[in-house]
Amino acid sequence: MPTVSSEELAAAAGVNSAKLRKDFSYLGSYGTRGVGYDVEYLVYQISRELGLTQDWPVVIVGIGNLGAALANYGGFASRGFRVAALIDADPAMAGKPVAGIPVQHTDELESIIRDNGVSIGVIATPAGAAQQVCDRLVAAGVTSILNFAPTVLSVPDGVDVRKVDLSIELQILAFHEQRKAGEEATAGAAAVQAAAREETSTDQGPDGDVPAVMPA
Amino acid sequence: MPTVSSEELAAAAGVNSAKLRKDFSYLGSYGTRGVGYDVEYLVYQISRELGLTQDWPVVIVGIGNLGAALANYGGFASRGFRVAALIDADPAMAGKPVAGIPVQHTDELESIIRDNGVSIGVIATPAGAAQQVCDRLVAAGVTSILNFAPTVLSVPDGVDVRKVDLSIELQILAFHEQRKAGEEATAGAAAVQAAAREETSTDQGPDGDVPAVMPA
DNA sequence: ATGCCTTTGTGAACGCGTGCACAAAGATTG
DNA sequence: CAATCTTTGTGCACGCGTTCACAAAGGCAT
Structure with a gap:
């Protein structure tokens, strides 16, 4: 059984081993004294706690350069995210595939969200459209929003917003x-x-x- | 003279006014007791301290969707950044304008860096090319790198790297x-x-x- | 089985940042 | 010019997170 000690882990990460052990202890994931932590078990526990084992359907709104870049981004799938739909306001974009997924028109937004049980939305629209898109996402049931548009969004309580300013x-x-x-x-x-x-x-x-x- | 008190500022930002005053005191920017801070002077001082008043020439390497999105990003100019050049390895891209700036071939990388006195580079290439591009940037004199590629870059001491994982x-x-x-x-x-x-x-x-x- | 060695889990101390509270400073008014 | 009022700048205390240090626990060799 491959194991790691808190000491090794701490050295690799450049942090204090005691803190690392204390953090792990909150997980309830018990190591074995004299041996260390079972690597596989530890990875699984942390993944689960972080939500990496779940499948998160996500919609991306605004398929410009940034939206396309996000759609093509490889890191999503491996972290438990699945791009459920790409949405754009431009009718000319509709049906055109980006990263293998056909772009759908904004009119479909509400039904897409509901049909796929999407709770996380990504906004990659121009600043002007962001708040409006945000409102529609929230109204349709989205409770977490990742905002790439250079605007501060206002949302009702219970909705999380994270703004990424490149x-x-x-x-x-x-x-x-x-x-x-x-x-x-x-x-x-x-x-x-x-x-x-x-x-x-x-x-x-x-x-x-x-x-x-x-x-x- | 338009002024703000630490109290107003703190309320607006949702933080403690004492902390804000203490932070400002490190700047050496003195407010006026009984009045507050001169808004214009304060903005200038903070801008200067943050490097916003300087002009930072930046190169973007890798003009795919993400690189193009960055080149088009409006927020850069207003924060003191100037896109000095766009660089891509694909010869077919060379000369094609993106965001009004003609793309140049990777061969030109070193001369572009030197001629423009660029000290900040942005890597938006695929993961496979990132380290190689990074090495060339550093060798040419770049000392700060913003990495969008999903790889951890290794750089010599004295070079700053920030990794953005979307x-x-x-x-x-x-x-x-x-x-x-x-x-x-x-x-x-x-x-x-x-x-x-x-x-x-x-x-x-x-x-x-x-x-x-x-x-x- | 017994003793030793390794590593965890955690109680306790330390240190740092945040927030409180007040004296000093300046502006303003009569 | 003196009195008052507002707001800054900061010493001090509190609280929280990090780190230290050690007892408990389990493996392993003899």
């Missing part, structure tokens, strides 16, 4: 890049990013982790 | 979705995501923030 990551890189260059005047620089984050977005979305460097 | 955000939504549904057996669920994070990626990339719920 430029935020670039901004974080630029921030570091700037600090590499100018070590002189940039003395009391850092903790700003936290403040900036507070200013721009109202909560939803991924927090780019810039290490909170405390200036001298 | 399915991670979906996974976080699915995680919450699962918890919404099954409140029964999912008693001692939560802190797993931290552990999972430790397992999968070795540091680089955005940490999707799932609130660390402690089980009873």
Whole structure:
């Protein structure tokens, strides 16, 4: 039986082994003292807890470059996601296959959601259409939305929204890049990013982790 | 002179006003007691600290759906980024304009980087080509890389890499979705995501923030 | 079977970040 | 110019998460 110790795992991940053990303990997944964790069992437990063993039907709305890129993205299937439908407002797109899936018109949105029991929707439309699409998704029963459009969506309670801003990551890189260059005047620089984050977005979305460097 | 108090700002952002003031204090940007912060000055200071006032030339390598989507993305210009060049390995793409910028062949990579003083590169190639492109970018002088390819890149010290995995955000939504549904057996669920994070990626990339719920 | 060795699971201490609360500072009004 | 009022900047305390350290547990060799 192949096993791993918390020590090995921690070293590989660059974290503290005690924390890792404590985290695992919340799972209820018990390791064996003197031996370690059964790899297969551990992988299964974590996968299940994360929802990777379930099948999540997903719709993508807005089949432009980004929507097409998402439809073609290989990582989805392996993580338990299944693209149930591609939806676009352009009638000319209807029926055209993208990533092997025929695009359907926005008119079908509600019925697609209901027929497939979709609870997760991806919005890759232009900013102008995003809120409207969002409202329709929610009304049809979607309770989780991944938003790529550069708009903050408002949704009723009980609906989760995560906003992906492709430029935020670039901004974080630029921030570091700037600090590499100018070590002189940039003395009391850092903790700003936290403040900036507070200013721009109202909560939803991924927090780019810039290490909170405390200036001298 | 238009001003804001830390109290107003904090309320709008949903955070504590004291923390906000403390964060601002690290900037050295002083507010005026009894009045608040000069909005214009504050915006400028934060922008400058974040590198938004600088002009960052960026190259995008791999002009498939994703690369094209990035090239068309409006958010870049407003954040100080300028797409200096689009690069693709397919000779058939060469010269074809995407988002108004002609695609150039991979052969030109090194000279483009050098001529434009590019220090930030975006990789939107298939996984197989990513490491090779990365190596060439680094060799040509790029010191920050935004990686959309589903591979972990290895780079020498001094080079920053951020990996964007489009399915991670979906996974976080699915995680919450699962918890919404099954409140029964999912008693001692939560802190797993931290552990999972430790397992999968070795540091680089955005940490999707799932609130660390402690089980009873 | 007994003792030793390895590794888990966790109680307790430490450290850091957040939030409270107040003194200092400046603006404003009479 | 003095008194008052508002808001900043920050010392201090609290709380939470991380880390340390060790006892309990199980495997394995003799």
